[in-house]
Amino acid sequence: MLRPDTHPAAPVGRIGVLLVNLGTPEAPTAPAVRRYLAEFLSDPRVIEIPPLAWKPILHGIILRTRPAKSAHAYSQVWTEKGSPLAAITSDQAEALQERLGEDVRVDWAMRYGNPSIPDRLQALKEEGCDRILIAPLYPQYSGATTASVMDKLGEALKGMRWQPAIRTLPPYYDHPAHVAALEEDLAAEIEALAFVPEVLLLSFHGMPERTLHLGDPYHCQCRKTARLLSERLARRLPDLRVETSFQSRFGRAKWLEPATDVVLAKEAAAGTKRIAVAAPGFSADCVETLEELALRGREQFEEAGGRDFATLTCLNAKPIGIEMLEVLVRQELGGW
Ligand SMILES: C=CC1=C(C)c2cc3[nH]c(cc4nc(cc5[nH]c(cc1n2)c(C)c5CCC(=O)O)C(CCC(=O)O)=C4C)c(C)c3C=C
Ligand SMILES: [Fe+2]
Ligand SMILES: [Fe+2]
Numbered sequence: 001m002l003r004p005d006t007h008p009a010a011p012v013g014r015i016g017v018l019l020v021n022l023g024t025p026e027a028p029t030a031p032a033v034r035r036y037l038a039e040f041l042s043d044p045r046v047i048e049i050p051p052l053a054w055k056p057i058l059h060g061i062i063l064r065t066r067p068a069k070s071a072h073a074y075s076q077v078w079t080e081k082g083s084p085l086a087a088i089t090s091d092q093a094e095a096l097q098e099r100l101g102e103d104v105r106v107d108w109a110m111r112y113g114n115p116s117i118p119d120r121l122q123a124l125k126e127e128g129c130d131r132i133l134i135a136p137l138y139p140q141y142s143g144a145t146t147a148s149v150m151d152k153l154g155e156a157l158k159g160m161r162w163q164p165a166i167r168t169l170p171p172y173y174d175h176p177a178h179v180a181a182l183e184e185d186l187a188a189e190i191e192a193l194a195f196v197p198e199v200l201l202l203s204f205h206g207m208p209e210r211t212l213h214l215g216d217p218y219h220c221q222c223r224k225t226a227r228l229l230s231e232r233l234a235r236r237l238p239d240l241r242v243e244t245s246f247q248s249r250f251g252r253a254k255w256l257e258p259a260t261d262v263v264l265a266k267e268a269a270a271g272t273k274r275i276a277v278a279a280p281g282f283s284a285d286c287v288e289t290l291e292e293l294a295l296r297g298r299e300q301f302e303e304a305g306g307r308d309f310a311t312l313t314c315l316n317a318k319p320i321g322i323e324m325l326e327v328l329v330r331q332e333l334g335g336w
Contacts, residue, residue, distance in 0.1 A: 015336055016105045016129030016164070017329055018120055019093050020136045020149050021284060023112030024083040028074035034067040039112045045148040048208070070287075077290040086110065088284035089137070091317035092325065099326045104333070105129055111149050118156035125164050131336050132164045133329060137283040139178055139225060141171035142207055142218035167336075172328055173221040174228055181324035182225075182280050183232040186312055190237065190276055195308040197276040199241050199267055200233070202226045203293060204281035206246035206255040219256055222246075225280055243267075247279075248288055260293070261300050268304035275301060278312040283321070285314045 025036040041047055041062065047054055074083065081087035093108040100106060105127055109120040124132055136149040150168065157163050172178045190197060204222040212219045223244065230242035247260035260277075267275060277297055279289045294311040301309045315321025 010162075011126075011128030012130045014105055014128040014130070015103065015333060016107065016124035016127070016132040017096070017100070017333075018117070018124060018132060018134050019089060019096070019106065019108040019325075020117060020134060021085060021089045021108075021110060022145065022286075023110035024085040024286065025071075025074060026082075026113065028071050028078045028083075030067040030071045033071045033074065034063055036113055037067060037070070038063055043112075043144075043148055045151060046144045048211070073287050073291040076295060077287055083286075084290055085284055085286040088286075088314075088316050092137070092284065092322065095317045095319075095322040096325050096329070099322060100329070111145075111152055117149070117152045118159065121153070121156045121164075122160070125160070125162070130164045131167075133167045133169060133332050135169035135325075135329065135332075138281075139171060139283065140173045140204070140218050140221035140281055141216075143211065143216050144207060144218075146171065167332055169328060169332055171217075171221060173225045175328060177324045177327040179225070179228045179232060181315060181320050182229050182278075183236070185315060185318065185320050186229070186278050186280075187233060187236050189278075189312040190240070193276065193310050195274050195310075197240065197274045197308070197310070199243055199272050199275045201260070201263060201267070201275060201277045202229065202242060202244045203247045203260040203277055203279050203297075204244070204256075205248050205279075205288060206250075206259070208251075209254045209256055212256065222281055229280060247292060260297065264297055264301045264306070265304040268301050268306035271305075273306060274308040275306060276310045276312055279314060282314050284316055289314060 023036065023040065025032040041058055077084055079087055089108045093106050097106040105124060107120045107124055109115050109117045111117065121132065134153055136146045138145045190200065207216065207218050226244040233240060233242060243263060245258050245260040245263040246256040249255045249259060277293050279293060282289055289311065297311065298309045315324065
């Protein structure tokens, strides 16, 4: 029989919060991007094509051509602290830790690549967290993002003998604290611009249109965030016209429309001279906002005749964004 004093030390009684975002390459190089895309695009939640048909396309075409192109995009936005998505997520965890204090341990993980969900879950458990809130930082739910985090979490839990109790943060696309934070932040950024935009374009990451017909709530949740936000902004900035679009089309299937690049060109061609673009579906700036919107989006608008272009930043680790995260997290930790 095992004597009590030979049982391994097992700290317990703490609460953990694990912030999770998508994942990003380790370096802005083609080999690193290839490793990242190989994992990301092998997830059946992301590519809903039978593996027998998809694998030859992925390995024979996409992973031979896309990494160099994407690595160029990443190299244009890379920071001293690495990929913007990882640097900002780390800052968010640090800032939230300060707000929540010693009672709660805050950490962060990425769905693809590192730091991984299994690794950080185990680390929290070893620090004595036997109750853990998993917080996917996607305001709008989609199978490709939120559900994929839960799949990975399930995999990680499967390998644990002594599992922590788990709660998960629901999508917060219409949470009053989220919409209010976006309103405050975007209005302040618009007011600080050197020009007065005629249009604010809310650009969300796209999804294959088929997922909407299969019952994924993503499109409806994006539309609701956009409606709530534009209703609030209309009270403050009555002359601003707010439009919605979907960016980052991938592959040949039909994606949600209207597409951001098409809207930017159409607006300019129709005479809009001054535009601001925001991405309220992203909790942190990343290659999609900093390269696709801020660099390529500007080119698309200017080439079609537009004059003044600005991209507004995501909530990131700004106090207003962290205050909102604190509200969401405290709500979910109630009773723990
Ligand atoms: C915000 C929600 C996101 C949804 C929904 C989403 C769906 C989705 N994405 C792809 C393909 C790619 N996305 C890429 C980057 C990327 N996507 C999101 C978020 C969502 N994706 C983020 C935050 C990022 C940025 C990561 C970073 O490192 O900064 C990429 C990689 C970049 C590139 O090569 O263009 C791909 C590919 C699909 C197919 C999809 C839905 C099915
Ligand atoms: Fe994506
Ligand atoms: Fe993109």
